[in-house]
């Protein structure tokens with residue numbers, strides 16, 4: 028059991044290449060973890076101070092959002108744990124994180140204290156309108172008068188980050204030697220989080236968001252969805268023995284077959300996210316693209332193959348930039364500087380032309396799918412915006428991240444490029460809010476719990 032408090036955080040995500048294709052384990056994706064992080068602070072009562080000696084209560088507080096709080100009674104029936112929110116409040120992500128961690132560790136009820144978890148989320152995950160910043164000497168967070176479900180999201184993967192840090196916090200209660208720098212423990216966090224996140228969402232996406240929250244910036248290939256869909260169905264009060272055995276086997280003794288090669292953006296380059304402020308419905312987009320793909324075979328496979336080639340070339344040439352830096356830093360820095368000082372001639376440098384051409388292939392084919400499927404992956408207004416962005420000094424390339432749609436654009440620029448200044452007052456960019464985000468190379472990290480006190 029954790030003595031005192033522990034704290035953890037996990038990053039948000041932006042998928043720069045691989046959207047839709049990554050739903051098929053044949054294809055890989057390029058996912059950048061972001062500096063906006065989800066945080067959890069966990070502590071336990073003493074056994075004597077439990078609310079009820081014959082129960083386990085887990086209280087999760089999200090004070091940033093109207094002081095939201097969920098109190099789960101971990102009902103113990105037939106050898107299994109069924110989380111029940113005592114006031115009938117809903118949060119499927121918290122519920123499934125609790126369900127899976129408790130049925131994985133199967134703690135002794137009388138020897139398990141009550142657990143308190145506080146959640147904090149960095150500003151980038153949600154609209155900052157109607158919020159006040161509260162800070163201490165270490166951190167600051169936006170505090171909203173509205174409950175979490177009423178605050179607009181920005182697409183950085185809030186639920187994936189939430190389930191990751193809550194799962195990690197709960198594991199730390201049952202495993203006092205949890206080490207989030209160890210591959211074994213990170214894989215346990217990843218596996219339990221993927222199960223809970225998919226069950227909470229009621230669908231099995233590629234899982235790239237949970238993988239990035241756990242491992243950081245990665246080249247990612249998904250697991251086969253049957254790993255999760257083949258888990259026994261469970262209903263309140265069931266004998267969970269079969270589920271618990273299947274879950275333990277899946278978490279501890281199954282090769283998920285994912286690819287999670289840690290990467291980092293080339294030195295001197297940074298990711299700039301532009302929030303265009305009109306949300307997209309990812310599940311609807313995915314359904315339309317799937318319908319298009321299945322109705323247009325074998326041509327749709329040819330188009331996917333072209334996009335995959337673009338994705339792989341993007342990854343290849345971005346990686347080669349990193350290698351150029353390592354081999355000849357002076358030449359590399361001079362090359363990067365030309366993005367600012369000689370932007371008109373960016374295509375004269377093969378190192379840049381290769382990356383830009385790869386992204387052009389991806390975008391061109393996504394526009395084709397947009398036209399044919401009715402899924403607005405790169406709609407005209409985004410095409411125009413991206414093409415204008417490519418003319419800005421310091422910009423190497425840009426794309427719609429993840430599922431695309433109307434809500435965001437991602438640009439790769441030099442670290443010294445100031446897009447806010449370059450586009451200030453320019454009506455062509457009036458609908459874009461440049462987010463103060465950086466790429467984050469690491470996934471789950473342990474934090475200092477003292478840094479989450481006395482926000483004013």
Ligand SMILES: Nc1ncnc2c1ncn2[C@@H]1O[C@H](COP(=O)(O)OP(=O)(O)OP(=O)(O)O)[C@@H](O)[C@H]1O
Nearest residue numbers: 089146148175176180181182183184185186187189
């Ligand atoms: N700070 C938080 N505290 C409590 N619950 C949260 C918090 N952040 C997210 N959630 C939960 O996650 C849900 C949002 O998850 P959902 O799957 O709808 O979007 P998402 O794809 O994760 O969002 P996005 O990728 O746009 O950030 C919220 O409705 C809430 O249930």
Ligand SMILES: C[C@@](O)(CCOP(=O)(O)O)CC(=O)O
Nearest residue numbers: 046047232233234429430431
């Ligand atoms: C369309 C998809 O490939 C990516 C969705 O990315 P995002 O939620 O738009 O960041 C879905 C998935 O990978 O689960």
